[in-house]
Amino acid sequence: VKINFDLRVWVWATQNFDIMEILEKILAAVTHEKSDHYGLDKLQNQVRREILGKKYFFVLDNLWDHQNLSLNWGELQNVLLCGAPGSRILITTRSDSVARIVGTKRNPYMLMGLAPEDSCLLFQRIAFRPGQEHGVEAIGKEIARMCRNV
Numbered sequence: 001v002k003i004n005f006d007l008r009v010w011v012w013a014t015q016n017f018d019i020m021e022i023l024e025k026i027l028a029a030v031t032h033e034k035s036d037h038y039g040l041d042k043l044q045n046q047v048r049r050e051i052l053g054k055k056y057f058f059v060l061d062n063l064w065d066h067q068n069l070s071l072n073w074g075e076l077q078n079v080l081l082c083g084a085p086g087s088r089i090l091i092t093t094r095s096d097s098v099a100r101i102v103g104t105k106r107n108p109y110m111l112m113g114l115a116p117e118d119s120c121l122l123f124q125r126i127a128f129r130p131g132q133e134h135g136v137e138a139i140g141k142e143i144a145r146m147c148r149n150v
Contacts, residue, residue: 006084007056017069019076023047026058044079055084063102065095073101119144 001008009029011022023043024035030050038046058080063069080089091102099108114122124140 001057004055005057005087006054007051007058009056010059010061012061013063015064015066017064017066017072019068019072022060022076023079026051044075047079048082051080051087052082053084054087056080056087057090058088059090059092061092063091063093063095063098065093065097065101069098070101077102113148116141116144119147123147 007030009026011025013022020040020043027035027047027050120141123144128136
């Protein structure tokens with residue numbers, strides 16, 4: 001990914017799709033500076049200038065089906081069209097309707113949850129230092145179960 005794309009940005013979306021917030025996060029990630037709270041037009045132009053002709057890979061993580069998404073997706077897409085050919089936007093969502101709204105070119109790839117054992121191992125690997133897992137397996141299994149096995 002680093003070799004094939006000039007810009008790589010991961011944006012975690014809030015429940016209420018906010019085009020200003022997403023553009024501010026993209027701009028901050030690309031420029032490594034916090035935005036000066038531009039108005040929407042100025043913010044759109046600034047993002048266009050920063051990505052113009054550059055091949056990007058943007059992840060919009062956790063998009064929700066919200067009225068604002070339906071209203072503003074086309075506007076966000078229009079801002080991002082000035083990237084170089086081969087630019088990509090990857091969207092993660094729990095909602096089939098989000099896939100329809102954003103107009104996926106392929107059928108969505110539906111991820112299945114992990115098996116309980118794998119979920120517990122993943123949790124232990126992230127939550128505990130090496131060697132610390134012993135004696136807390138029951139807690140890890142219970143937390144993994146409460147998270148519905150990721």
